[in-house]
Amino acid sequence: MTLASTRTATNVLDDMLVPRGSELTHRLMRGVRSALYSHTVAARRVTLAAGDLLHQTEGADGRVYFIDGGAIYLEHYSPTGRRTIIDVLSRNDYFGEDSLPGMPNQYIPAAVVDTNLIVLDTAVLRDLLDDASICDVWLHSQMLKARRHRSLLLQHTTSDCEARLAMRLLDLAQGFGTASGRTIRIGLKLRHEDYAAMIGTTRSRVGLFLQRFTDRGMIRRAPCGSLHADPRLIVDYLMERMGLGPGRLARPDAVA
Template sequence: MLQNMDNNKISLTPINLGRGYNLYTCGESIDDLYLIVQGGIKLTTSAHSGKECILDICRRGDVLGALSLIPSVHEESATAMLDSHVLRFNRREFVRILRNDPDLFEIWSQHLAQRIRERESTIKHLVTMKCEYRLAAILLDLSQRFAGHGPQWQHIDARITHDEFAAMVGTTRSRIGFFLKNFSCRGLVKRLPDGTLLINSVTTSEFLATDPNEEEAVLQPMA
């Protein structure tokens, strides 16, 4: 997408964000879109109680602010999970170019379709899976998005805390710790010294292929 935008000479404003800094916050007017060039951005919202819910974690190539194509406000906050580099571009200019560039329109349509598919998958996991299966599905998805499809062991290079995983899964911090310990015993994950995770895509996929509605409520460590 970046190449097509360069070809159309879209005005791009570079923005560098340190870990923990907001790109935008919930309720702000949407006037621009943001293309992630490097790093990772989490999208969060809060319940009336103040509890944070992580809606998604976006990586290189993702575009934030798609709702800017219609007059609206941000329904989530975007915060850097890693030192990140993004490019900001104006929605009106982007819409004008989309109308005249079939290739860019096709790329944009595919991007939106992929984002919708990911959101539908998230909803499905929340409705149909137990917590430990939701966590496994999230780990597998993040490993593929951070590292791409490739080796059996894939590295999630962002340090995601137990609190953040709990906000994604919809459970408690202590249960996340319990699940990760069991995943480690079963060979699904490895924790590196810097706090990041390696995910075994093969064993995690095999685990997800089992029946999530089995009577056994939680995993038991392997002997």
């Protein structure tokens, strides 16, 4: 697998790896939380147990859901029942805004672990966005979401399943990770079938890929079952898979 670019290896990986708007979403959530405790804003809370579904895909939901704690899968099922995990959202992320124009949801939100949500109806969100500071952060977070979706699409169209799994591990480390020496402990304990639904392959192939990553020192399993990832080794592996060695990136017609 090769990837041509006129830029550096870091630039190429930036195109492929999915960004998370941590600081932006934290700022947005601060505004939402303050509104939640205001008597003038009709926001409400919903609690989901691990495995619970929030709503089905029929019709427009017309609400935005902010994750106050926990994690959410955005799942899609094909007519034949094949499951796809479109994204995994962490605390301070939000979803549902794509249904605000009256379009039906394209996914089913499912709680990965016990999860708390703040729910805003369209009218409530509109009132919140009258605050210029909240509106500015909202717009920037929407732009970052669009870039994230493009990055996920690039992964699926230009990378094979093994490389996609490595990229998703980096993403999970960013969204759910805790530093532990040189490695990052990923807080979510996911099943092989969950990884398979993220990258479009089978459980058995996920097991094979994870074993290869373990053999290379990219990941390790702790006795408690949690996964520890070494981001530096994962990035080195991705550069190797993409053929991004030194001097391999610039095209002959690139302008210095």
